[in-house]
Each structure stands twice: as structure tokens, then as C-alpha cells.
Amino acid sequence: MYGIFFILLIAIIFEVMGTTLLNPALHMGKGKRMVGIGIFFTFSFYLLATVMQTLPIGVVYATWSGVGMALIILVGLVLFKEKMSKKKGIGLVITIVGLVMINL
Numbered sequence: 137m138y139g140i141f142f143i144l145l146i147a148i149i150f151e152v153m154g155t156t157l158l159n160p161a162l163h164m165g166k167g168k169r170m171v172g173i174g175i176f177f178t179f180s181f182y183l184l185a186t187v188m189q190t191l192p193i194g195v196v197y198a199t200w201s202g203v204g205m206a207l208i209i210l211v212g213l214v215l216f217k218e219k220m221s222k223k224k225g226i227g228l229v230i231t232i233v234g235l236v237m238i239n240l
Contacts, residue, residue, distance in 0.1 A: 140190045141199075147183035148200055150176045152207045159216065195238060202235040 154176030157169045188196050206228055212218035 140187055143183055144187045144191075144196065144199060145203070147180045147187065148203050148207065150180035150183065151200070151204055152211060154180060155204075155208055156211050156215065198238045199235060202231045205231060 154173045157173045157176070160169060184196065184200065209218075209220070209224065209228060213220055
């Protein structure tokens with residue numbers, strides 16, 4: 137059972153990698169970044185579909201969205217020097233609590 141959550145985590149990481157490349161691709165030329173975005177999203181959705189064969193769609197999508205959001209916020213803070221507001225932090229904590237509840 138934990139193996140399927142590992143596959144979901146890999147899918148989320150690929151989705152976050154694709155999303156991370158969107159910003160530079162839009163501002164600094166597309167080329168190879170667009171190919172990378174396509175590869176990351178394609179592989180991510182393939183793994184997501186694989187996970188949905190085992191787990192309920194509500195659990196999968198809630199986990200996908202919440203963990204993806206948390207990771208992309210971290211990417212924004214580290215790579216793009218975005219600021220963490222109090223509201224953003226509270227929303228993140230609420231999301232994580234919700235994810236834990238859904239997955240229990």
C-alpha cells in the first residue's frame with residue numbers, strides 16, 4: 137500500500153518540476169524548457185492514472201493538489217524569492233491538516 141503512495145509522490149514531484157519550468161519558459165524563451173514541461177507533465181499524469189487504479193480519486197486528487205501546492209510554495213520561496221505571507225502560511229497549514237485527515 138505504501139508503494140502506491142510513493143508512486144503518487146513521484147507523480148507530484150514531476151508535476152512540480154513541470155510547473156517550476158513554466159515561469160522561466162514564459163519569460164526567458166521557450167525551446168528546451170517547453171519540451172521538459174511536456175515530458176514532466178506527461179510522465180506525471182501517467183503515474184497519476186496508475187495510482188487512480190488503486191486509490192479513490194478523492195484521496196488521490198486531494199493529496200496531489202495539497203502536496204503539490206506545498207512543494208510549489210517552497211519552490212517559489214527558494215528559487216523565485218517569493219515572500220511567505222501570514223495568510224499563505226495559515227492556508228498551507230490548514231491544507232496539510234486537511235490532507236492528513238483525508239488520508240486517515
